[in-house]
Amino acid sequence: MSKLRRVLPALALLSATGLILTGCESTSESDSQAGGEGGKLTVCANSPYPPFEFERDGEVVGFDMALADEIAKDQGKEKEFIQANFETLESGAALDTGQCEMVISGMGITDERKASMDFSKPYFNDEIGLLTTKDSGITGFDSIGDTSVGAQQATSGEKFAQEKGATVQQFEDVELMFQSLETGGVKAVSGNISTLGNRAEENENLEIVETVDTGENLGVAVKKGNTQLLDSVNQTLDRLNEDGTMDKMREEWIGL
Missing domain, CATH: 3.40.190.10 (Periplasmic binding protein-like II)
Incomplete structure (x- = not known):
């Protein structure tokens, strides 16, 4: 066998291996963008802020936490709550530094905040x-x-x-x-x-x-440009509004 014929199969194998590794890296990045690694979806909030998030029997619960559970469930993941200072949430710093992948903390959608993060469709209007x-x-x-x-x-x-x-x-x-x-x-x-x-x-x-009534709408925030996760959140919001779950959550946690 000539030297050239010995080298070509080796190059082909290396090329195929590179494609496989590249494919794995792309999938991993896609998974991360969609909502975290493994089976966790990290969610930042500032508790206590009843009825959206507050501690009961050693667990942080509330309307926002119930919403986060539904989003995580649709992704086949488990919500992981992360306590954070509200200033780091509304500035987008918690998302930019990777402290969490989503912010659900009774946070209103404003033009100033939209410059630092991307928001879902509104999930609640709060006066x-x-x-x-x-x-x-x-x-x-x-x-x-x-x-x-x-x-x-x-x-x-x-x-x-x-x-x-x-x-x-x-x-x-x-x-x-x-x-x-x-x-x-x-x-x-x-x-x-x-x-x-x-x-x-x-x-x-x-x-x-x-x-x-200031017309303030609350939304779920994700890191700027994370369209895959944002689309997933919006799909869950559509489902909750269509199947009546959102109305049940509002009644249970907010009394509306």
Whole structure:
């Protein structure tokens, strides 16, 4: 056998091996883009933020977590919850650094946030509300005056209160915000009606004195350009809306 005929089969084998390896790498990358490696789908949220995410019996549950379970199920994966600071969520940093593959944390879809991440179709429309004690004398955003208003940092509730000219005291999470309201640290708090309404039902001394429909829609966020995962999320949202599961989830977790 000539030297040339001995070399050609070896080159062919190397070429075929390279194609196989390339195919494996492409499949692995595709799987990662679709929603994580192996059987896990990592989901970031900032808890507590009832009724969207909060701890019960040692497990983080809520509307967002139920939604994440459905998305993971459709992908044949298991949801893995990752606690994160809300600022890293709304800035897109948690996605860009690979801390998680999805953000589902009661986060409104805004043009500013869309510049840093991609959003799914809306899954919930949430109004802004003002929660205060029944004896505060506050009747709405226009009657706040010089009173400090509590709000979770980097949220729509904070932004709206600032736009109304209120002096805002920031809180890292809503539980600290509610505790401050109940102990007199702040006289009122601004936030999404779903969360404020949940607290008002738990405490008879609190009441929502104003709600404002800002047209805020909540969405699932993924890393910019991850169209495969985004398409998968939207397909799940379509299914949940079509088969009635979304209505059941809203009733169970939000009471709507």
